[in-house]
Structures are given as structure tokens and as C-alpha cells.
Amino acid sequence: MARPQHLVVMVKFPAAGRVKTRLAKDIGTVAAAWWFRHQLRRLLRRLEDPRWQIWLSVAPDTALESAVWPLHLPRISQGSGDLGQRMCGAFEALPKGRACLIGGDIPSVEKTHIAEAFAALGPHEAVFGPATDGGFWLTGFRRTRPLPPRLFEGVRWSCAETLSDSLATLQGQSCARVAELSDVDRARDLPKP
Secondary structure: OOOOEEEEEEEEOOOOOOOOHHHHHHHOHHHHHHHHHHHHHHHHHHHOEOOEEEEEEEEOHHHOOOOOOOOOOOEEEOOOOOHHHHHHHHHHHOOOOEEEEEEOOOOOOOHHHHHHHHHHOOOOOEEEEEEOOOOEEEEEEOOOOOOOOOOOOOOOOOOOOHHHHHHHOOOOOOEEEOOOEOOOOOHHHOOOO
16 A cells, blocks of 8 residues: 655735735735635645645644635644744644645646655655745655754745755755746746736
8 A cells, every 4th residue: 555645735824914925015915815815726726636635734823724725625733933944843743654845836836746746755755846946846755764853954045045955954865856846926926827
């Protein structure tokens, strides 16, 4: 029997002024919240697949039971700390099995990208999907041994060095890379109609 596979989607409650703040500087808080809510709905519908269980890692904790999230998807709290600490917490909160984690703001991600990442975790302990801005849109771990003790410590977030800083925290774990995609941080990153 195949080991279970988990896909975590990091999400924030889509309230104006609380989500996609860099995008909001370009298009306004209401438009940014609207975009995120509808983008996330499309992404979750597109990525549902019997090969993995989708989990929502939700912030803030008060939004865990919100009706904005699909009822059939399990939810875990993002908790506190910087992005790296919250991602590590999500990996540690899951049941056994391979796990990949993405944000809700990657319009071009498809099931084939997720399947490729899980397949890479067969021969490798970690996987990253590079983003065009120097960060990453996906990270994942086979989880047959503990995560590196200083995983994501000292990472410079939201800059061209984010991926290289993150890779440096793997402490010798073998790592694969999958397709490079773009996330949406600013108006220039929005998909063209």
C-alpha cells in the first residue's frame, strides 16, 4: 500500500487589508482580498486529487472554522512565528507520509506539478519548486526522518535569496527541484487575461 501524501496550502483569511498586502499596495485592499479569495477557490478545486489529501494551514487561528474554507478539507493552525517556523509547524502537525506545502497564490500550478514534486520525494528527502523571483512556490519532505533541526532558520524572506537561504538549511538532506513557477506578490505578477 502506498504511503499517504499530504498537500498543505498556506492560507490567510481573505479580509481586506490582512491578505496580499504587497499586491494591495498596487490594486487596493478590497481588490487584493477579492483576488486571493477567488484564486484560492480555483486552486483548491483544480488540485483536488485522490493521490493526496489537501490540508489548509490557516491564519489567524480565529479563522479556522470560517465558512470561507471548503468544509471537506481538514485545517490546521499556522500558529505563530516567522514563515519558516509556521511551515515547519505545518509539516510537524501532519500525519505520517510525504508532504508538500504551497501558498494559495500560484495561479499556474497544476496537478502535474504536485505529482512531480511527490515523485521527486521517492529518491530525495526534500523538494523545492523555485519561483521566478528567487523564492520558492513549493517545498516538501519525504519525512522518513526528522526535519533538519534548523530548517528555515535565518532565511531572508521575500527576496532573491530566499531559495538559496532555504536550501542552505537542509543540512545535507538530498534535494530535488521541480518546475519554476510564479507566485503573485505585486500587480505585475497577476496573470494576463
